[in-house]
Amino acid sequence: MIPDDHICFLVESIVESMDFTSFDIRYSGAGHPAYHPRILLKILIMGILDRVRSSRRLAKNARENIVYMYLSEKITPDFRTISDFRKDNGDIVKEAFKHTVTFAREEGLLDLTHLSTDGTKLKANASNRRVLRREEMEFLLSFVDEELDEWARQDEIEDGEYGELRGMDQLPKSSKKTIQKAAKYYVKKMKERGEKFKEEVKEGLERAHQEVEEEDIKQVSTTDPDSRFMKNKKGKIELSYNGQVTTEKRGFIIANDISQGANDTDQLKPQVKQTEENLGGLPDKGEWSFDRGYFESGNIKFLSDEEIDGYIPDRDEKKKGNPFDKRHFRYDAQEDHYICPEGKRVRFVSEQFNKENNKTVRIYRGEGCIGCKERWRCTRRKDGIRHIKAYTEDVELNAMREKMKTPEAKERYRIRKQSVEVVIGDIKENKGVRSFLTRGLKTVKSEFNLICAACNIKRIWGLLLEGKQKKKISSTELTQQNWILFIQESLHI
Missing domain, CATH: 1.10.225 (NK-Lysin)
Incomplete structure (x- = not known):
């Protein structure tokens, strides 16, 4: 007997509320598939929640496990059917993920005052030797x-x-x-x-x-040509994909993607655009924090153009570098000069065009270097006068560096530790997803959408349990018949 408050009923409710009209039209008449996608979706999502991802084990559960038998309506798809559905129905799976976002938004669950984005390396289903x-x-x-x-x-x-x-x-x-x-x-x-x-x-x-x-x-x-060699946090280099995740303040995943690039820099704009698509627009005056891997002048300018209050730490912040490195000089945009670590001004003197990189460079010259006790630590120039070369993009980078030094920015940035970082930890630790089962960029994206949909359903379930405790409702009082009503009432607590 399945407990009345089992999470499988939430899986069923959310999948059943999806619109499968386009699928039904596509496969109407002769030649329609033996199993409707809602059945296979429920099996796959439930499997991720149970840390069961193998198509063979899922097929076995559909025959023997009462929860899976309930979700599959006592239909028993074989492992190939389950595996093929996961690989060949990326559009339906993507819609399932978006539906969890829409479901949470319409029920008032999302807190969009602060969004967070991060990337994580997940091993490809490919041998490093082949x-x-x-x-x-x-x-x-x-x-x-x-x-x-x-x-x-x-x-x-x-x-x-x-x-x-x-x-x-x-x-x-x-x-x-x-x-x-x-x-x-x-x-x-x-x-x-x-x-x-x-x-x-x-x-x-x-x-x-x-x-x-x-x-x-x-x-x-040769086994997965779309995968790339990447270094993970443990320093191991292996064939992997770069999973991108964007969450709101309460830990709901509102956008996700898979990248072939090890660097996160190019993924900021796609995550913002996908978030806008999934939410039907970007939050007004919203905050958005990113990992240091996204620290790049084009990204900072993009956030400013989109009127997003961004928070991105300097990618070199943790490095124990020279205290007189250019990034430790504070830039005053209004006066167009730098202030060195010793408090002396470095003023603008000229502008040149660099033919090597086709960029305009601005030259700044120190005013108080003569007599400074740190001059020979600060510069190697024979005259002992510090010069700084600054490119156009340095304006955005310096502004973000200064912003991230403020107590307010540090406080806002800490929010991500309770949102996106927790979610990525949940994917890897609690759900046991450290590698993909499928191969190829397209199918790996579909697999990641399934994982993220399951994460959102689990988050909704967590809020439901909180609501149940607040209302002091026992499992015997929560019958399957009034379960949907309870969802609707509890989601607003």
Whole structure:
């Protein structure tokens, strides 16, 4: 018997309230799928909440676990159906995530006075060892097209014989072992699976080669060409994706995305735009805090243009650098001069054009350097007078640095520790999501949308439990029949 206040009823309520009209129209008549997406969505979301993500285990639960049997309406999809749905229905899954945001907003749950964005590295479903360089991929493509059938017809192949592959002498010595190992594996699988394997491996190599060409990278994974080598917080470099998460003050995820870039800098604008789309507009006079990885002049200017009160710490703030580094000089925008750490003025003297980077640079010269006890720590110039070169973007960077030094900014920035940082910790620790099951950027984005939808449902559930405790309602009083009414009443507490 399922307890009357089990979270599965909330999963059911939210999924059932989704609009599946476009799906129903697309699959009306003959050829419609055997299982409606609402059933598969409920199974997948419930699985994330239970830390069960394997399609085989989910299929088993649909047959044996009373909660999953209830959600699946006693229909028993096999593991391939569940796996294929997760991979092939990104539009429906994305809509499910957006629906949790809409649901929370319409019920008055969102606190949009402060938004927070952060990125986290999640391991790709790909081996760090199964990567190839451009020339290796081109060689193997030629091998698959021209020689694989011939080698597969031979009864026995010794390792040494792979040194006779045509054209291998043109490859670097470091690549020969990789080619021999790959060729041996291809021949073995070709004997087992025939032409189907040949088609699959050729498709994978062509996709990997295309990724190398388009992205101008040196090497790529053959199992998941969209993944990239990234360093995680533990310092380990592995094939990964960069998950982006934006939350409101209470911890609801209002935007998410997957990036192939290890750097967060380019993800600020997409997160703002997706938030605007999901909420139907940006909050008026809202605050928005970002991790130091987003500290970049273009991002700061963008926030200003959008009238967003942004908070971004300097990416070099934690580094123990030279106390007389330019970033420690306070810029006075009104007077257009800098104040050095010793309190002396560094005034503007000229403007030049830098041909190397096609940028205009402004030159500032120290006024009180002669006689300063710190002059030789501050500059290496022979005359002992400090000069500062400032580019246009330094104005935005300096303004943000000064803002983040204020007690008010530090207080506002601490809010993210109770919102986005908690959410990312919940995804990795409580839900056990440290790597993806699917492969390819498109399907990984869909998988992340599922994870974020589950997080929002869990957050709604947490607020419901708080409401239940405040109203002192027992589980026996909360029947399935009045459960929806309780949701509607409790959400406003």
